[in-house]
Amino acid sequence: MTVLPDDGLSLASEFPDATHEQWQRLVAGVLRKSGREVPDTAAEEALSTTLEDGLGIRPLYSAHDAAPDSGLPGFAPFVRGGRAEGSTVGGWDVRQQHTAVDGGAVLADLENGVTSLWLVAGAGGIPVSSLGSVLDGVYLDLAPVVLDAGRDVESAARELLRLYEERGVAKEAARGNLGADPLGHQARTGDEPFDFAPVAGLARWCAEEYPGLRALTVDALPYHEAGGSAAQELGCSLATGVAYLRELDEAGLSVEHACAQLEFRYAATADQFLTIAKLRAARRLWARVTEVCGAPVGQLQHAVTSPVMMARRDPWVNMLRTTVATLAAGVGGADAVTVLPFDHAIGLPDAFARRIARNTSTILVEESHLSRVIDPAGGSWYVERLTDELAYAGWEFFQWIERAGGQAEALRSGRLGQELAKTWEARSAKLAKRREPVTGVSEFPNLAERPVERVPAPVPPAGGLPRVRRDEAYETLRARSDAHLAATGSRPRIFLAAMGPAAAHTARLTFASNLFQAGGIEPVTEGTFEDSGATEVCLCSSDALYEEQAAETARALRAAGAGHVFLAGRPGQYPGVDGYVFAGCDTVTVLSTALDRMGVS
Numbered sequence: 001m002t003v004l005p006d007d008g009l010s011l012a013s014e015f016p017d018a019t020h021e022q023w024q025r026l027v028a029g030v031l032r033k034s035g036r037e038v039p040d041t042a043a044e045e046a047l048s049t050t051l052e053d054g055l056g057i058r059p060l061y062s063a064h065d066a067a068p069d070s071g072l073p074g075f076a077p078f079v080r081g082g083r084a085e086g087s088t089v090g091g092w093d094v095r096q097q098h099t100a101v102d103g104g105a106v107l108a109d110l111e112n113g114v115t116s117l118w119l120v121a122g123a124g125g126i127p128v129s130s131l132g133s134v135l136d137g138v139y140l141d142l143a144p145v146v147l148d149a150g151r152d153v154e155s156a157a158r159e160l161l162r163l164y165e166e167r168g169v170a171k172e173a174a175r176g177n178l179g180a181d182p183l184g185h186q187a188r189t190g191d192e193p194f195d196f197a198p199v200a201g202l203a204r205w206c207a208e209e210y211p212g213l214r215a216l217t218v219d220a221l222p223y224h225e226a227g228g229s230a231a232q233e234l235g236c237s238l239a240t241g242v243a244y245l246r247e248l249d250e251a252g253l254s255v256e257h258a259c260a261q262l263e264f265r266y267a268a269t270a271d272q273f274l275t276i277a278k279l280r281a282a283r284r285l286w287a288r289v290t291e292v293c294g295a296p297v298g299q300l301q302h303a304v305t306s307p308v309m310m311a312r313r314d315p316w317v318n319m320l321r322t323t324v325a326t327l328a329a330g331v332g333g334a335d336a337v338t339v340l341p342f343d344h345a346i347g348l349p350d351a352f353a354r355r356i357a358r359n360t361s362t363i364l365v366e367e368s369h370l371s372r373v374i375d376p377a378g379g380s381w382y383v384e385r386l387t388d389e390l391a392y393a394g395w396e397f398f399q400w401i402e403r404a405g406g407q408a409e410a411l412r413s414g415r416l417g418q419e420l421a422k423t424w425e426a427r428s429a430k431l432a433k434r435r436e437p438v439t440g441v442s443e444f445p446n447l448a449e450r451p452v453e454r455v456p457a458p459v460p461p462a463g464g465l466p467r468v469r470r471d472e473a474y475e476t477l478r479a480r481s482d483a484h485l486a487a488t489g490s491r492p493r494i495f496l497a498a499m500g501p502a503a504a505h506t507a508r509l510t511f512a513s514n515l516f517q518a519g520g521i522e523p524v525t526e527g528t529f530e531d532s533g534a535t536e537v538c539l540c541s542s543d544a545l546y547e548e549q550a551a552e553t554a555r556a557l558r559a560a561g562a563g564h565v566f567l568a569g570r571p572g573q574y575p576g577v578d579g580y581v582f583a584g585c586d587t588v589t590v591l592s593t594a595l596d597r598m599g600v601s
Helices: 020-033 039-045 103-111 126-136 150-166 184-188 197-209 221-225 230-250 255-259 272-293 319-332 351-367 381-403 407-413 415-432 473-486 502-517 543-559 587-597
Strands: 093-098 117-120 144-146 176-180 215-217 261-268 302-304 336-338 494-498 522-524 536-540 564-568 580-581
Touching: 020 039, 093 103, 093 351, 103 117, 103 126, 103 351, 117 580, 126 150, 144 150, 144 215, 150 176, 150 197, 150 522, 176 197, 184 215, 184 221, 184 230, 184 407, 197 230, 215 230, 215 407, 215 415, 221 230, 221 261, 230 255, 230 261, 230 272, 230 381, 230 407, 230 415, 255 272, 261 272, 272 302, 272 381, 302 319, 319 336, 319 351, 381 564, 407 415, 415 473, 415 587, 473 587, 494 502, 502 522, 502 536, 502 543, 502 564, 502 580, 502 587, 536 543, 543 564, 580 587
Parallel strands: 093 117, 093 336, 117 144, 144 176, 176 215, 215 261, 261 302, 302 336, 494 522, 494 536, 536 564, 564 580
Antiparallel strands: none
């Protein structure tokens, strides 16, 4: 048996340290073998990934990638958490959203792991007069309530306060947020912000009478849902928060009391590290704002799994997306987390969907013990650098909004909407080219899936910034295919002509099959073109066989009645071939024009 030395020496001490240059040289060698001729010094750049906001991800980070000191949890600049103890005591607040009158669903959530309620009230949600019935049986001194009532905030707040008094809840025992967000309402509806005077009154009331209640929410979801980037989401939240601080200051609240009235709401996406960095950067930026105001404080954060990433097709995959997003929110230090049910994009969630949503947090907290370590990503060279770069990008966008006259004016003039639209346009191009894949939608779609049906959800307020989804372009294509199926009994089809042995055609046959199914076009791989019922065809094989057989095969298929011939591979000079499908092609355009030719409206 080998006995290891117990002298504190590292077993790696006998090996020389590898240098950065040696690593670059080895990477460049691997790239050359794959056909990419790059000098050693450019190897790192060749493997880097460009994100929105001008951010970049390198393949390797080291101690040389310096970032500012992130401090300690509970202390400025609050990068590592707004509270010294983090979520180690009981995990994060599991907050579930409810948009319809269903007291049974509310109680089921609270009895099975949910720790606070997020009630969408007023227009597009629960009628204010029904709040009492929705909260029937709820112990309001134990379950915090967060309202989201838009322009109806004052009446909803007074109804909630009336319920506290009616049910004998002590003022110091009331917890939650009245949810006033005039600028968020402006972003959603396009209306002018409603009068802030009643909001200021609610804030003073909470500060003086209800120490556990906050009056305002800084909701960044409207900007995320309009297609905004992480930095734009941060910038909008800062500009909104600063606008509210100015209003509360004019209303006579101290900086400390004004800051204590705000809760910030951010989107958590399936991009795990970007979400972690965004939440950390948000706390750092808000600490800077409040430091300038004279009272640096932490930021209370509510993270919501992104509505933009939720797909309507193959919605079961949404469970995986929300799990990753919830993990990122927890690691990023969110105080409260809302997991949207997997059927959120389809309609009102059923009991199973709500159960899976709340159990996502329960598993991560109770079984994975995710909350036992404060800021587990802290110290990671990659996360610290990404946090720093995102903070700078978010601050830059915040300054742009301030130069534009502030959040209200940037919304009123349309300039903010234009900036968000530019970002979404660029992202839409990546989605169309499948550079940003959506599993079950643009990648690995299942045409045979049975659609999930739900009761329609209340229609949310509209008229302001748009609400986008990653699946929207492909959803349009699939809807055309569904309509054709309903009208004719079959989907539009394409014949995939496999040329040569399986080893030559399998990879491209699989690629083409997935691509065409993303648009609802059924691939036919068996039998002959004449028997397929298709009017278009796609050749699938290797480059070598294309050189030998593509032109002749295309000519034969045209003689058999093919109206359009695709080739799976990079564009080349092949007589008789009309178009090409390949990794990085504009898939949405290819599929849309194919459906047009097939007469699918």
